Amino acid sequence: MSPEATIEAHDFAVAREKRVPVNVPPQISRSLALLIERAAAGDMAAFEEIMKHSEQRVMRMTWRMLGNEADARDATQEVFLRVYKYLSRFKQDQPFFAWVYQITLNVCRDIAKKRRHYHVQFTSLEAGGQDTVFGISDPQADAEATLIRAQERELIMRAIATLPEKERAAILLRDLEGLRTDEVAHIMRSTPTTVRSQISSARQKIKVYCKRYIKKREERRSDEL
Amino acid sequence: MNCEHVDQLLPLYVGGDLEEERTSLVAAHLQSCTECASAADEYSRANQLLQKYEPPFFSDGVYAGIRRRVFDEIERKSQAPVWSSDVLVFFAPLVQSRMRWITAALLLVMSVTAFYFIAIRSNAPADEHQAVDGPRTGDGNAIDSRAGSKSAGNNSAALPSPATKGSDSLVSKGPELTGKKVGNAANRSRQRAKTLVDVAQPGTVATTSLVSPNKRLVHSDVNVWHPSSTPAPLRVEMQTSDPNIRIIWLSSQRPEVRVKETSKGI
Numbered sequence: 001m002s003p004e005a006t007i008e009a010h011d012f013a014v015a016r017e018k019r020v021p022v023n024v025p026p027q028i029s030r031s032l033a034l035l036i037e038r039a040a041a042g043d044m045a046a047f048e049e050i051m052k053h054s055e056q057r058v059m060r061m062t063w064r065m066l067g068n069e070a071d072a073r074d075a076t077q078e079v080f081l082r083v084y085k086y087l088s089r090f091k092q093d094q095p096f097f098a099w100v101y102q103i104t105l106n107v108c109r110d111i112a113k114k115r116r117h118y119h120v121q122f123t124s125l126e127a128g129g130q131d132t133v134f135g136i137s138d139p140q141a142d143a144e145a146t147l148i149r150a151q152e153r154e155l156i157m158r159a160i161a162t163l164p165e166k167e168r169a170a171i172l173l174r175d176l177e178g179l180r181t182d183e184v185a186h187i188m189r190s191t192p193t194t195v196r197s198q199i200s201s202a203r204q205k206i207k208v209y210c211k212r213y214i215k216k217r218e219e220r221r222s223d224e225l
Numbered sequence: 226m227n228c229e230h231v232d233q234l235l236p237l238y239v240g241g242d243l244e245e246e247r248t249s250l251v252a253a254h255l256q257s258c259t260e261c262a263s264a265a266d267e268y269s270r271a272n273q274l275l276q277k278y279e280p281p282f283f284s285d286g287v288y289a290g291i292r293r294r295v296f297d298e299i300e301r302k303s304q305a306p307v308w309s310s311d312v313l314v315f316f317a318p319l320v321q322s323r324m325r326w327i328t329a330a331l332l333l334v335m336s337v338t339a340f341y342f343i344a345i346r347s348n349a350p351a352d353e354h355q356a357v358d359g360p361r362t363g364d365g366n367a368i369d370s371r372a373g374s375k376s377a378g379n380n381s382a383a384l385p386s387p388a389t390k391g392s393d394s395l396v397s398k399g400p401e402l403t404g405k406k407v408g409n410a411a412n413r414s415r416q417r418a419k420t421l422v423d424v425a426q427p428g429t430v431a432t433t434s435l436v437s438p439n440k441r442l443v444h445s446d447v448n449v450w451h452p453s454s455t456p457a458p459l460r461v462e463m464q465t466s467d468p469n470i471r472i473i474w475l476s477s478q479r480p481e482v483r484v485k486e487t488s489k490g491i
Contacts (some may be wrong), residue, residue, distance in 0.1 A: 153277055
């Protein structure tokens with residue numbers, strides 16, 4: 001299990017590095033191993049428990065990869081169908097959630113291919129006051145701040161949509177799921193060097209995209225003033 | 226460490242993906258270079274924005290619905306006939322993403338090979354060729370013309386070339402006559418079958434039926450002129466399988482009796 005770790009505070013407010021273990025703590029992993037064994041033998045109650053343990057993680061990843069709820073639901077369903085189908089082949093000596101992430105990425109790739117035009121499928125957040133969907137709505141919040149938050153989410157969503165599939169997967173697993181580079185490399189069946197290169201490229205593109213947006217917003221503000 | 230180098234390392238630096246030594250080198254450079262520090266700041270802000278890329282809140286009902294659909298699908302598949310799942314399992318490796326292309330390539334090769342052999346068989350030359358003896362003359366000479374040519378299974382045209390210097394007349398008949406291949410066919414015909422035409426008794430007309438390589442009947446009529454003081458021309462008429470095409474070959478020299486030679490390996 002990888003320990004929680006944070007990077008040193010930095011003058012430039014570098015984002016705190018999240019460390020989330022790919023596998024659960026030992027006491028839970030033993031029960032998970034038992035659940036996996038029982039589910040592989042056909043115990044549907046055990047399989048349901050496995051789904052409950054991992055459905056949020058899978059749904060989060062599919063939504064981030066595909067960009068809309070409908071596709072995310074379909075992908076999550078397909079992920080669990082494949083988990084059930086191949087559970088008997090899962091070896092207990094490998095990390096379970098890494099295996100689930102692998103299946104998730106494969107399913108997202110298949111669905112994205114079917115949809116073809118990936119970037120079109122990213123649902124716009126600006127339409128119809130969808131801000132309440134994102135967390136608990138705070139009526140006392142400043143309206144402008146709420147609007148800015150929504151615009152920022154839209155911005156990052158579009159920036160993510162421009163990334164190639166592998167770069168997108170690498171940066172989501174590394175920066176948002178908090179996995180280590182070697183863990184990401186294992187999930188993506190790649191090398192840490194390649195993953196670092198993909199992450200570096202993805203961060204550069206996101207930075208350029210955001211910079212353009214911020215520049216335009218500042219120009220608009222100065223025009224208004 | 227120069228600014229160009231630092232600029233390449235900044236994306237990894239802001240995410241804490243650099244090793245310790247290089248991290249400290251970059252940090253030291255940033256403290257002295259405002260431009261690189263500004264770039265690092267931009268990366269930092271983009272990274273903070275990225276952290277806000279959180280999915281919407283999904284209720285328990287959404288997850289319960291997903292679980293229900295998964296169980297329904299599992300139940301549906303379990304009720305499918307056993308043989309269908311066995312068949313699918315058997316062929317599943319063949320349609321996996323990596324094997325798919327190999328399987329498709331193998332199927333394509335097999336199809337092409339099968340088609341090739343079928344095409345070869347259907348255009349195989351007729352080994353037997355049929356010659357119907359015409360009426361015999363008084364001295365026993367018979368009119369015998371054979372087409373021993375074997376076409377290559379295509380529409381190679383062949384025109385009878387006129388006899389030269391009293392040599393054997395060459396008649397080779399392909400399945401059809403096409404204008405395009407006349408030149409080649411004429412050359413081919415010289416190399417292929419030799420047709421022996423015996424001079425029949427004057428006044429006789431012999432009709433022989435020849436079986437061309439593709440088993441299309443070609444009729445040839447040999448008309449022999451009444452002998453006179455001058456050598457009578459030899460006229461050979463051949464009807465191809467195309468009713469609109471008839472070959473008429475005229476030779477001023479009388480053909481000589483020669484030993485028959487059949488064409489080989491055409």
